[in-house]
Amino acid sequence: MENMDGKLISIFATEPQHPALRESMRDLSKLAGVIGELGEADYFLDPSKTFQIIRVLHILNEEALGLTSLLEDEKSIFYRYRNLYEQDPTVDIKRIVFILGKYNWIYKGPKRITMMDVGKRMMDTLIRLANDSLAYYMQDEVTRSLFQARRDAEISEAYDDKGISGGNRLASMIRNIEEAVSKLQERELEYLADRNALPQVEVIHGMMQDLSARLNERIAQFSTFEEGLRYTPLIQKGTGAMLKGTQVSLGTLHKILRFSHLQTTPVGEAIQHDSLRTYMRETYHQQLHSDLPDPHQILSFMEQDLIEGERLDGLWVPVKFASPIPGAQLAATVQFLEEYQPILEPLEEVPAFTFEPPLERSEAEIAELVGESNWQLTKSQIDTEQMEQYLQQVQECSLEQLVLETGSEKWGDAINALTSLSAFIGHEKAQLIEPTDPLAEIARPSVVNKEWELSDDQDRRKRVRRTN
Known part of the structure; x- marks a missing residue:
């Protein structure tokens, strides 16, 4: 291609x-x-x-x-x-x-x-x-960085050779070296204790060799000085990563050699107070490039149990000691303890909550309750008390008689009585009965002089019956 x-x-x-x-x-x-x-x-x-x-x-x-x-x-x-x-x-x-x-x-x-x-x-x-x-x-934790760096370079190079961009392999290799060096710095004690420090240094060394070869190949491709200017920041970054990797690797190798030498020295039983004080002072005010091991490094090698009885399994956690307690606070604490009086009053008992079981009703009962609620609402809007008392007394009567008894001979009272009757019938509190014999004689009420008349003779024959 x-x-x-x-x-x-x-x-x-x-x-x-x-x-x-x-x-x-x-x-x-x-x-x-x-x-x-x-x-x-x-x-x-x-x-x-x-x-x-x-x-x-x-x-x-x-x-x-x-x-x-x-x-x-x-x-x-x-x-x-x-x-x-x-x-x-x-x-x-x-x-x-x-x-x-x-x-x-x-x-x-x-x-x-x-x-x-x-x-x-x-x-x-x-x-x-x-x-x-x-x-x-499938690689172990130490060699994964080297594997991924070389794999990225191989894939990128294979794509580049075919004219297809495979990504910036130099930048990827530089980033892998930086991550490996940072990982070695953060977990140096762990690697030293588990004897994985040397393999990690070898991984970083292999990655730096690959990067150096790739940088030399890229520099050799530049025919003019101007072509190399575009890659100057990347080359400087790669050189800095290799420099830092070399420094960290040499420091780790130096510690490996130092502790290997310490392990071969005889263990003294007599404590030299001046030497101990000097060690404690220099440990917490350590000079640059000092060969003196700090307490964490000593404990990490003691965990390897090279000398029988040195190892003590446990969990390492950072500890922050409290600052000294002033005398005034100690005196106040002693006074509080001396004057302390316990509370002897009985504790207030909190009553336990009681939960009543839910009230269950059938659909018919719910419908009846809803109907009764609607009936009470209707009664609050329409005066039905007089008609309710009359129907309760007679149970059944003619329509004209009901209007006269619960209303009057006046036209307005008759309208109110008919409105109350419609409410009774609508809520199934009363029933309007059609005449069985349309030709039967019409019963005449005792009151003759009234302002209203039922327009249909069949309405005069209808009767009203209370249902409940």
């Missing part, structure tokens, strides 16, 4: 409106869509299910490369998985195939499942990522 104008292909050096850039971003969107929808089923929260998904992708990838027979449908994937790994997958194969087809990773035809180009590239990327992570975690 030839480079475009001698420049590496990079998304950061491409115009935002370039069609190829838009397509590459669309591929990333599809990758995010697949991971997002599989994550909704909690497949990526369980490492075992994540591993099963990678296995399914591997089965599809091998079929696309022609290494295995065709896959017709989800059942073919399921039984191929069972035959290869001697167990059934717990993930939903149909859902995985549906999601991959939705984002155009695969095409499910009537006779076979076909791998699309974007699916092949994305699956290869995921499988390579999983393999790189596996190789990283």
Whole structure:
């Protein structure tokens, strides 16, 4: 592959409106869509299910490369998985195939499942990522930094050789060296105690050798002085990282040699007071590049139990001693204790809360209560007391008689009586009975001179009966 104008292909050096850039971003969107929808089923929260998904992708990838027979449908994937790994997958194969087809990773035809180009590239990327992570975690904790630094450089160099930007490998290597040096400084006592200090120094030395070789290669490529100016800050940063790494590594090696020498010296039994006072003073006011070990370093080597009885298992925690207590505070404390009088009053008892069981009612009872509540509300708005007393007394009477007895011969009182009657009938407190014989004689009330008349003779024959 030839480079475009001698420049590496990079998304950061491409115009935002370039069609190829838009397509590459669309591929990333599809990758995010697949991971997002599989994550909704909690497949990526369980490492075992994540591993099963990678296995399914591997089965599809091998079929696309022609290494295995065709896959017709989800059942073919399921039984191929069972035959290869001697167990059934717990993930939903149909859902995985549906999601991959939705984002155009695969095409499910009537006779076979076909791998699309974007699916092949994305699956290869995921499988390579999983393999790189596996190789990283198979290294011990000390050599992981060196492995990752060299892996970054190898991948970046492989991409750069093909004209594709693999990232800034020099900056990545410098950052890895800085992190390894910082880790050695922070955990130096732990490495010294566990005898891992020398391997960590070797890791830093190997990383600095690789960085030095890469820097020399880059400097040799500069044909003019102006070309090198662009990389001057990076080269200065790399030189500073190597200088600091050399200083820290030499200091650690010096401590290893010093304590190795201390372990071979005879253990004295007599205490020399002047030497002890000098040690204590110089320990807490240590001079630069002093060979005197501090208490933490001595304890860290005592934990190795090279001399029987030195080791004492426990937890190291920072301790802050309280400042001296003044005499006035001591006197006040003594006086308080001397004059202390305990409280002898009985404690106030707090009554326990009592919870009554909830009152349960049936739907019929609730309906009855609601109806009674509505009836009371109606009575507060309409005067029904006189009609209620009369119906309670006679139980049944004619409509005209009820209006006269509960109202009067006046037209306004008759209207109020009819309003009260409508409230009774609406709340089922009374019932209006139609005449059984429309031709029966109409009963005439005793009052003849009244301002109102029922317009329909059938209304005169109707009767009103109290229901409850």
